[in-house]
Amino acid sequence: MLVRVKSCGICGSDTHLYETDKAGYIIFSGLTKLPCVLGHEFAGVVEKTGRKVTALKAGDKVAVESIMWCGTCQPCKNGAPNQCRNVELMGLSADGAFAEYAAISERYCWKINELEKVYSGDEIFDIGALIEPIGCAYNGIFIAGGGFNPGAAVAVYGAGPIGLGAIALAKIAGASKVIAFDSINERLGIAREMGADFAFNIDKCVPSKKIMELTDGWGAEIQVEAAGAAPVTIPEMEKSMSVNSKIIYLGRAATKTPMYLDALVSGANKIIGSRGHSGHGIFSSIIKLIASGRLNPQKMITARYPFKKVLEAFRASTERTDGKIIVRV
Numbered sequence: 505m506l507v508r509v510k511s512c513g514i515c516g517s518d519t520h521l522y523e524t525d526k527a528g529y530i531i532f533s534g535l536t537k538l539p540c541v542l543g544h545e546f547a548g549v550v551e552k553t554g555r556k557v558t559a560l561k562a563g564d565k566v567a568v569e570s571i572m573w574c575g576t577c578q579p580c581k582n583g584a585p586n587q588c589r590n591v592e593l594m595g596l597s598a599d600g601a602f603a604e605y606a607a608i609s610e611r612y613c614w615k616i617n618e619l620e621k622v623y624s625g626d627e628i629f630d631i632g633a634l635i636e637p638i639g640c641a642y643n644g645i646f647i648a649g650g651g652f653n654p655g656a657a658v659a660v661y662g663a664g665p666i667g668l669g670a671i672a673l674a675k676i677a678g679a680s681k682v683i684a685f686d687s688i689n690e691r692l693g694i695a696r697e698m699g700a701d702f703a704f705n706i707d708k709c710v711p712s713k714k715i716m717e718l719t720d721g722w723g724a725e726i727q728v729e730a731a732g733a734a735p736v737t738i739p740e741m742e743k744s745m746s747v748n749s750k751i752i753y754l755g756r757a758a759t760k761t762p763m764y765l766d767a768l769v770s771g772a773n774k775i776i777g778s779r780g781h782s783g784h785g786i787f788s789s790i791i792k793l794i795a796s797g798r799l800n801p802q803k804m805i806t807a808r809y810p811f812k813k814v815l816e817a818f819r820a821s822t823e824r825t826d827g828k829i830i831v832r833v
């Protein structure tokens with residue numbers, strides 16, 4: 505299928521590909537096959553379909569999964585497409601969407617025409633581009649993590665796009681309190697707008713103490729690591745787990761983190777790792793939530809750039825003060 509790209513978000517991974525360390529190497533440590541066209545959070549319009557395409561037609565508006573799962577390896581056949589052994593990642597190991605057109609298999613595309621009920625014009629595509637990062641939070645909390653009972657206290661470390669998605673989804677799913685932590689004040693403001701009841705600067709408080717105070721000494725049932733700062737966040741999370749609680753580990757940190765594991769035994773607590781946003785009704789559920797008006801992710805978008813200023817958008821992303829930066833192609 506040929507998709508005319510309309511909106512593409514800049515992901516933290518993209519920023520890590522743009523930034524270099526002192527020796528001049530890119531910071532991104534995951535799978536890449538460079539050079540390739542970047543961009544993996546996007547939405548657009550189907551321009552042309554191949555002979556075998558059956559469910560979509562030219563003119564359909566689509567949001568796209570960036571995990572290019574194979575469908576035939578063991579994990580894929582067992583229902584774990586995010587753990588595909590032959591995975592390619594759009595915009596990281598295969599050509600992505602900072603381009604006018606992208607050639608993609610139909611299986612990774614989800615129709616978003618119904619977002620017209622709540623959004624108009626090109627904003628539909630901006631919102632469509634957010635489904636991928638929100639999907640990572642959905643997968644972590646509800647699919648890999650098995651969700652939580654309404655009434656749970658949920659703490660989210662890191663108010664970047666995935667953390668903001670976690671905040672909004674936790675609120676919708678019935679959290680009694682959503683507590684957010686970040687080191688950047690602008691992001692704390694966005695966290696409140698996305699549904700956080702409390703948002704604290706992690707450099708100016710002891711997060712575990714805040715959580716214990718706010719939960720009357722009980723602790724949080726769900727703690728989401730979306731900061732990629734495990735050596736800082738895990739020791740705090742360890743002190744503010746309730747009983748039967750879960751740490752949902754989404755951030756990446758290429759380093760070891762010590763943890764006092766007795767707390768897992770005595771409290772029957774769990775740590776759950778998760779990656780990706782494919783399968784398990786993730787994209788379709790998020791599209792329905794947005795179309796129903798219950799999930800309003802537009803406040804995540806804090807900047808829009810035209811395609812010809814894409815490099816300026818990348819530079820801005822290194823400041824890490826924005827929620828989501830969208831490039832309109």
Ligand SMILES: [Zn+2]
Nearest residue numbers: 515516517544
């Ligand atoms: Zn990404």
Ligand SMILES: [Zn+2]
Nearest residue numbers: 574577580588
């Ligand atoms: Zn596979």
